[in-house]
Amino acid sequence: MPVATTTSPMPREAILAAVRAALGDVAQTAVVAPAAGSPLSVAPVERARLLAGFTAEARAVGTVVHAASSADDAGRTLATILADVAAARVVVWPTPLARRVAHTAAPAGVEVLVAAPGTAVDAVAQADVGVTEADALIAASGTLVLRAASGARTVSLLPPLHVAVVPSARIVPDLATALRAARGSAGAPDTCLTLISGPSRTADIEKKLVVGVHGPCALHVILVDDAEG
Amino acid sequence: MSMPPSFRERAAAAAADTALHAKLDHASLPFLEKRAHVFAALPDGEARRDRAREAKAHAIAHLDTLLPALEQRLIEHGCAVHWASDAAEACRIVLDIAARAGVRLVVKGKSMVSEEIALNASLAAAGLEAVETDLGEYIVQLAGVPPSHIITPAIHMSQDDVAALFATHLGEPHHTTAEALTAVARRVLREKFRAAGMGVTGVNVASAESGTLVVVENEGNGRMTLTLPRVHVALMGIEKLVARDDDLAPMLEILPRSATGQTLTSYVSLVTGPRRSDETDGPDEVHVVLLDNGRTRVLADPAIREALYCLRCGACLNACPVYRRIGGHAYGFAYSGPIGAVLAPGLLGIAQVPDLPFASTLCGACRDVCPVRIDIPRLLLTWRARATALATTSRGERLLVRGWRRLAASPALYRLLAPLARAGSALLTRFPALVRLAPPLAAWERTRALPTPAPRSFHERWRAGGHDDESHAP
Numbered sequence: 001m002p003v004a005t006t007t008s009p010m011p012r013e014a015i016l017a018a019v020r021a022a023l024g025d026v027a028q029t030a031v032v033a034p035a036a037g038s039p040l041s042v043a044p045v046e047r048a049r050l051l052a053g054f055t056a057e058a059r060a061v062g063t064v065v066h067a068a069s070s071a072d073d074a075g076r077t078l079a080t081i082l083a084d085v086a087a088a089r090v091v092v093w094p095t096p097l098a099r100r101v102a103h104t105a106a107p108a109g110v111e112v113l114v115a116a117p118g119t120a121v122d123a124v125a126q127a128d129v130g131v132t133e134a135d136a137l138i139a140a141s142g143t144l145v146l147r148a149a150s151g152a153r154t155v156s157l158l159p160p161l162h163v164a165v166v167p168s169a170r171i172v173p174d175l176a177t178a179l180r181a182a183r184g185s186a187g188a189p190d191t192c193l194t195l196i197s198g199p200s201r202t203a204d205i206e207k208k209l210v211v212g213v214h215g216p217c218a219l220h221v222i223l224v225d226d227a228e229g
Numbered sequence: 230m231s232m233p234p235s236f237r238e239r240a241a242a243a244a245a246d247t248a249l250h251a252k253l254d255h256a257s258l259p260f261l262e263k264r265a266h267v268f269a270a271l272p273d274g275e276a277r278r279d280r281a282r283e284a285k286a287h288a289i290a291h292l293d294t295l296l297p298a299l300e301q302r303l304i305e306h307g308c309a310v311h312w313a314s315d316a317a318e319a320c321r322i323v324l325d326i327a328a329r330a331g332v333r334l335v336v337k338g339k340s341m342v343s344e345e346i347a348l349n350a351s352l353a354a355a356g357l358e359a360v361e362t363d364l365g366e367y368i369v370q371l372a373g374v375p376p377s378h379i380i381t382p383a384i385h386m387s388q389d390d391v392a393a394l395f396a397t398h399l400g401e402p403h404h405t406t407a408e409a410l411t412a413v414a415r416r417v418l419r420e421k422f423r424a425a426g427m428g429v430t431g432v433n434v435a436s437a438e439s440g441t442l443v444v445v446e447n448e449g450n451g452r453m454t455l456t457l458p459r460v461h462v463a464l465m466g467i468e469k470l471v472a473r474d475d476d477l478a479p480m481l482e483i484l485p486r487s488a489t490g491q492t493l494t495s496y497v498s499l500v501t502g503p504r505r506s507d508e509t510d511g512p513d514e515v516h517v518v519l520l521d522n523g524r525t526r527v528l529a530d531p532a533i534r535e536a537l538y539c540l541r542c543g544a545c546l547n548a549c550p551v552y553r554r555i556g557g558h559a560y561g562f563a564y565s566g567p568i569g570a571v572l573a574p575g576l577l578g579i580a581q582v583p584d585l586p587f588a589s590t591l592c593g594a595c596r597d598v599c600p601v602r603i604d605i606p607r608l609l610l611t612w613r614a615r616a617t618a619l620a621t622t623s624r625g626e627r628l629l630v631r632g633w634r635r636l637a638a639s640p641a642l643y644r645l646l647a648p649l650a651r652a653g654s655a656l657l658t659r660f661p662a663l664v665r666l667a668p669p670l671a672a673w674e675r676t677r678a679l680p681t682p683a684p685r686s687f688h689e690r691w692r693a694g695g696h697d698d699e700s701h702a703p
Contacts, residue, residue: 022529215449
């Protein structure tokens, strides 16, 4: 929903004029842009090694990592997670994999809400568990990449427990690769791309690590080997 | 809380506060250790710092074209872009947006620019409720003091202080764990996030190429602030951008490592614009405020310009022996520590803060840890020379320095007077009470021990061929 630019042009012109005047001495000096691309990125290596790296980094920041052979297997893993926290309400992204896994997992009596345009924020906030499907995994930092175009941003934010289901083929070595892939995959840029590494945390009181500040208190990732299976 | 008016008085008070020193060390030193550890584990860590510095240098040198490019992209995405020459203008812009949207309650993500422009005071004066949502910022807001550290704002308070604060302001029982106190903040602030009409955040870095605003945080309060309220306002200094999307990863690789020793923060949000109609959530309006407030003056000053590369990671604060003894409040400005002592004279004018560049031992620890290798000691020396030229130092001090210059430039005079100085300091070491007879020395001695002079001077040992140097004795 575009809104009109509301600034009076005055400060804009004044600031840009000041910037141009300030840079008078650099105009002649060629300041070379750093090399395009990421020459420091690691070379692509086999998926298993990247997944092992992801798992180690993710666990180091408090993420619980599960491996599943198929979507149904992931459903069984999610069922155990739901039982452990005695979940009564689950909110899930509308992607086919997330829905399939959530519906396989949820026993009778557990309410499953698919978050879609029109879903109230309060309904998401009242869920015990949010289930998403990550768009990419970053091996170097144990990070999930979630695109706003793929599902509601609040599902990975408001419920106390976030479970991300993700085909393990979506692993990339590093942040530079992930950002380039996200950019290449969309016509218009994502309104919001969210990188998640572990549960919400703080150390603002005497440097004591406390997990679960405003966002989820726990983060689980289920790596699915064969998402079609 | 009222603070003494001059930097010297504030610094002197803090330098005598040993409880403060313990808290500062407790907070700063683990950050430094973790920082060293994660950089050692990062392949090509040093090359990545060079790469990040190049990206910032390139962006700052091309601000004239990059700022309009960023603006154009953001407008294409449906954002509104506002330009503010100074703090008052920036605050007025935010108030106007709030008024038009009918906002009564504002939630705030952690933003140093909002501290710089004193946005909370402006919002309060207009009758709006503004709530800080980063736990540390929330604590200092309740306490009614400014943040004392860029990364950990409540670094100067103990857990017991926070418990007492929550008991007084929120009617809570006196909690005895950090977990219980954090749970209180979670509960209270959840309600604020849900009710707020506007969320205000800073911007850690922005890409002009795609018009992307990056917000880095650990608690999830940043995500709440830029997702739940109907209106998101992002405040950014005009120096906060890089030219290309490919420059973002190098920045994100070094920023959390330098700030907290994390590989990456729990959350990084890359925002380009308001919610699209096929999306479930996100703000309906995104406003970006581009703030000058003295930055073009720093840009126009080639000797100081590289201060604009700063990512606000706080590593130089943690590394600084002066910061660790006086804390952030003594600096009297939103940005404290070594980089604050460089930015404050740049943004406010050296005449306003002539003492700040002297709040350094010039040991170089700040330059060593700066992720973009800003030569802070050199910048401090530049400001010192300018402060001295302004004649803000005392006449006695200037005479003394002039005399020293004369002495040090003349070998004959130096040889003549050096034994005298040595005899004098030997006397003072024997009879320390004599120091009180010389006021400038007495001020120096209050927080330091006078060194005992070596039995033989360097010149004497050098003439003897250095063979009898006692430090080489087995």
